[in-house]
Amino acid sequence: MERKVLITNCADAQGLISKITGVCFNHQLNIIKNSEFVDNAQGRFFMRTELEGEFNGELIINDLEKVLPSTSDIKLVSSAKKRIVILVTKEAHCLGDILMKAYYGGLDVDIAAIVGNYQSLEPLAEKFDIPFHFISHEGCSRAEHENKMVAVIEGYEADYLVLAKFMRILTPEFVERFPNRIINIHHSFLPAFIGASPYRQAWERGVKIIGATAHFVNNCLDEGPIIKQDVIHVDHSYSADDLAKNGRDVEKSVLSKALHLVMHEEVIVYGNKTVVFN
């Protein structure tokens, strides 16, 4: 018996759940878990169905297309581990957390490779026997640098790219190659403190909470669909450095929770938002 996840996203109408689950029933598939959501403001229906059984994928999609609105977006995805390539700069906390969790089974992911624009994290990658590609951005244009990265990344046929504190801005051309497939951790509680030195900004403002945001990257800088956010309480005694140090813990925790959600097909992107079924 196999397991798959069926993701349906279509215009709202009466009877959708009945029709979709009817097709599953006809295919003698067992529903392990089912979640729906209707965005009334946009008249949009979303459903995620975890199925178990013998799958004739083509036939199922076919049967679903017959009963659903013509513009429906239907995906039947395997629940096998997803492959990721991780992009990093110098900071180790997010990469280290992902490597360690993948190692002991706390995160279901297949780390295909790590790409760094500095060599700092190569020793860490080696500990876990993950290929590390050092691709310096120095002495080449942004486009040249990205092209070198793309060449390496495409060789790995990854499902997702994970920016684990990759501190360079990506061009629209790069982003468009991986639509809704690049996951970033923003070192701030978006939309506050967008851009550089968010912890210094937070310190200057005297905030009592700092946070982090994991989001898909699209072509509006810091503005892609948010997957997960979390915060910690801080106080006057935290220097800007203390905020950064404590912020790292939230960053890695939020990134790793977002990865868990995406890896389990629990996140549906629509417009600039996400539906997260968990």
Next chain:
Amino acid sequence: MERKVLITNCADAQGLISKITGVCFNHQLNIIKNSEFVDNAQGRFFMRTELEGEFNGELIINDLEKVLPSTSDIKLVSSAKKRIVILVTKEAHCLGDILMKAYYGGLDVDIAAIVGNYQSLEPLAEKFDIPFHFISHEGCSRAEHENKMVAVIEGYEADYLVLAKFMRILTPEFVERFPNRIINIHHSFLPAFIGASPYRQAWERGVKIIGATAHFVNNCLDEGPIIKQDVIHVDHSYSADDLAKNGRDVEKSVLSKALHLVMHEEVIVYGNKTVVFN
């Protein structure tokens, strides 16, 4: 157009969602929100469906009974406000919070009456024009006292009794009259610090967290199905009194969240547990 909530609880089987939503579709009912859960350990299926449309309740139940296993528990309940009677002793924080939230629309509930075994909270009830019944436990047996309360309570035809810091132990006879209809706030994070003086127990143990538990009352003292729990962080500087004072905030917050869930038919009791769809 009316709104109702359909609650189904039956042995798990293939095709249940399809069958139930099929009946809803045949009745031209619109599904506003749907939630399911399968307890694999017990082979039990639970579904909560918010419906909108014209209801022929008897026919719907009838149609559902035809397609569902014979031992299914099917409820179609109105989404009108529930009526509660609140039982209190002397402490005002939980009662006050419920009264105030009901007043400004933060809690959808119809408070029919308040019953107190002391007179302390009568002035508070009067502020909000809620009938207050002072029924002292002094000079009468436990059974006599409860009989007096039952006489008053039954007159109000309440859906639920809420023990808002009612500090007396109820007899099995009383509890049996209101099966899964009595909601209690336990001034502790159950199952820790069961019984008397939980805050002193917590202080003596030096815990770094205190909490509260809202649960249905059954005949195992402090052991009924848990609806909601929450905690706050504390430290060495809290005296037992400070713990109690801060604990009150958690108590009222947890009780009010539990009431919100129960009032919106989001809680299904089975065995000594709850399924909470929210």
Next chain:
Amino acid sequence: MERKVLITNCADAQGLISKITGVCFNHQLNIIKNSEFVDNAQGRFFMRTELEGEFNGELIINDLEKVLPSTSDIKLVSSAKKRIVILVTKEAHCLGDILMKAYYGGLDVDIAAIVGNYQSLEPLAEKFDIPFHFISHEGCSRAEHENKMVAVIEGYEADYLVLAKFMRILTPEFVERFPNRIINIHHSFLPAFIGASPYRQAWERGVKIIGATAHFVNNCLDEGPIIKQDVIHVDHSYSADDLAKNGRDVEKSVLSKALHLVMHEEVIVYGNKTVVFN
């Protein structure tokens, strides 16, 4: 035996704690609780000392001035209840929470009066026998409206003004009359979603967390020293209205916690920030 709080705020130097506590010791005052903080970035020392004993206030201040840097800011304040005047518009949740907590002893504060630019909340004020002044902003200029309010407020000799969802912008002239004495609850996690309709902004952005901020009001709109912030987790299923409804709970909780801190002299304002000793 009396209790007072000594607040010291001066340029940092060696021996300050020793000197200040030495003066307290010479006056035979018992230190109940002591908290210090040095802002190294600004070379500033802050200390809050809860004292018990017989106070000769003038002499103590005199003795402290002798041993501290000449620009020190020294306050010896009674721990008696503070008086507040509450300004409201139409929403009841923050006002209701303060009234109820003050009623049952969950908030140590003396509510002198309530001023509203609508009559909506007069019945709530009456329940608790607090004078309510309806001062409409209609048909008069902003300055005229504020002058009317000032005339009423000054009659009450309040320590603090509390804006409990007072939905009008105050002029610099008004704010200057009450320096660091106006406490506002901002219906957002500052500095995100500043200004109008923050819940709609949050919904459109698809955030997974919403929050509230209590701060002192100064003449930069939404920019005064932050006292307290808190957040709740939300998800895609919340409409903009749901965010607002749930946000109200955070608003009242944050405002009431901020009031608790300010009423107990645990907040020191300096520049655009606060030191919060608790």
Next chain:
Amino acid sequence: MERKVLITNCADAQGLISKITGVCFNHQLNIIKNSEFVDNAQGRFFMRTELEGEFNGELIINDLEKVLPSTSDIKLVSSAKKRIVILVTKEAHCLGDILMKAYYGGLDVDIAAIVGNYQSLEPLAEKFDIPFHFISHEGCSRAEHENKMVAVIEGYEADYLVLAKFMRILTPEFVERFPNRIINIHHSFLPAFIGASPYRQAWERGVKIIGATAHFVNNCLDEGPIIKQDVIHVDHSYSADDLAKNGRDVEKSVLSKALHLVMHEEVIVYGNKTVVFN
């Protein structure tokens, strides 16, 4: 300039802060951070002072003994990294988290060695070049097994032993060798679900929150002074296995926070409790 932490623990009396900080001032030491606490129920005074300057340790202690009550407990400790030996069984999540945080600077600790009663975690230790000692408990008595461990541990002159999911009960003889120097992570929110299979217990009880507790080990099983606790919210959809899986995240997070506190000399043990200054 050096940094040290002065820990004072004595019977409460007037003037203690003044006397202690006076001695520091006389030694021309700069106070970086100061924290005090008086346990009024026990008449006990606690103070932690972070100092910077040139230290004549013996003379300072001497001067303090002159001015403090005769039974005072005075410690002047270096702020150098502490050395730990970690004891493990088979589970990798706590060990992995400590190793990774120590690697990237998220935890200030010097890991001298790892001792395991299984070989499972040796490869993980090797990745980080930490000596791993496999000391099986099989085929020997509890005392013999512990003696073998003690022989190895004592060779490392560790400040603390960390039980990172070490699943064996220690004898009083072992515990007495390391008084208040053994830190354990208990896979439960103490005092709930003490003992074996806490996640199954939690699942059977239907709790809505699970947690973990880091505590010093003394000779009352599961009853030593609590250092840190935390919880996560769960619901009916978590199986006992899901609770365990999610519980692991809390366990490692709580253990690592407790280590941070202990490593920075922020925890004072007295009786069966802790004062935690942070």
